[in-house]
Amino acid sequence: MSMRKGANVPVPSATVRVELGWRGGPGAPDVDVSALLLTAAGKVRSDDDFVFYNQPVHPSGAVRHEGRRQEGTGVLETIGVTLSAVEEEIGTVVVAASTDGTFGQVSGLFVRVLDARGGVETARFDATDATSETAFVLGELYRRAGAWKFRAVGQGYASGLAGLATDFGITVDDPAPAPAPAPPAPVPVQRPAHPPAPTRPVRLSKITLTKAAPAVSLTKQGATSGGMRVNLTWSAAVPPRGWMRKGQDAVRLEDVDLDLSCLWELRDGTKGVVHPIDDQFGSFHQPPYVQLDHDDRTGASEGGENLVINLDHAAEIRRLLVFVVVYAGATGFAGLQGVATLHPPAGPPIEVRLDECTVPSPVAAIALIENVGGELIVRREAKYLLPAPGVFKQQAADIEYGWGMSWQPASKD
DSSP states (O other): OEEOTTOEEEOOOSEEEEEEEEEOOTTOOOEEEEEEEEOTTSSOSSGGGEEBTTBOBOTTSSEEEEEEEEETTEEEEEEEEEGGGSOTTOOEEEEEEEESSOGGGOEEEEEEEEETTTOOEEEEEEOOOOOSOSEEEEEEEEEETTEEEEEEEEEEESSHHHHHHHHTTOOEEOOOSSOOOOOOOOOOSSOOSSOOOOOSSEEOOOEEOOSSSOEEETTTTTOOSSEEEEEEEEEEOBOOOOTTTTTTTOOOGGGOEEEEEEEEEETTSOEEEEBTGGGBOEESSSTTOEEEOOOOSSSOOTTOEEEEEEGGGGGGEEEEEEEEEEEESOSSGGGEEEEEEEEOSSSOOEEEEEOOOOSOOSEEEEEEEEEETTEEEEEEEEEEEOOOTTOOHHHHHHHHHTOOOOOOOOOOO
């Protein structure tokens, strides 16, 4: 159902997907989607009521940032909302977007509400009048007389996501250009069941490593101690559909098992691999100072899979290769949209997108972290590997980067 700005419609579903879409392509700026949970006063209760890429799940579990996927030539980013689980204090869930360019440069921008189970579209609003705005409120879910409705808003902001968030009561952290080294941060001794809770105030900045800007120094950002979390999430691209196709190339996300892994080498010459095969989860407080929290076999885990690197021992680390392997459920990364995000203890998150695979590769090198003269450098790889006959998938990463290890058959079962 197409809507005009200011119009509203009832939302009969208890659980919905709110999808924001736009046309991607060369030169198109990136877009990020967020949600704010507001009381009757039109403000958040705390920074926890802001759901976005650095804080993807609301504490209540009712609102979730579910990532993005390709759909033909377009891009879709999704917010999942369980309306029946939204706390009584919350009267409105605002759906907003921000961009690193302007929305006048973003083509085909729209928001739509779908029933989460059946996929039936309840509402759709196309934003066609954007110019110089850098943030946009596209729509809002709101309560009226015990029922939920959706309103098309279409309000732009020239002050970016930070300005929009501040207007709704979020405390935004704008770090100084050259932050001082942070004191050691507490880290879990055992494997955490969930990623660490975000620090306050909310940090909106992030670094996306690209071909044009492939590297960043952790040391210069002040990330010299504490735990750095490397998070992996993924979603399935939607293939073209039509007569004689009918989506037969679709990847069933629930069947896909990706393994976040790390080849490590210390300055004393010892080396190895951290991955879930044979329960080689590593160790945080002892060599290799890299630990995998768990094995997410379906992509259903809200926090994805996480490696935690102990930067207190950075001087002992020579190099780390973070990579991911398709263990089962897909032939390669061409049908998957993976996002790896490094969360240093100081400075903004560092993001590497795995969305350019055009070959049936089951191994993707994500990032190489090297100790160069005492400075830790993160370099984007986004390199897709095709193992030679008789070569294990993990071994293909070893061969490509010259680790020189011995390999033998093993499995997780």
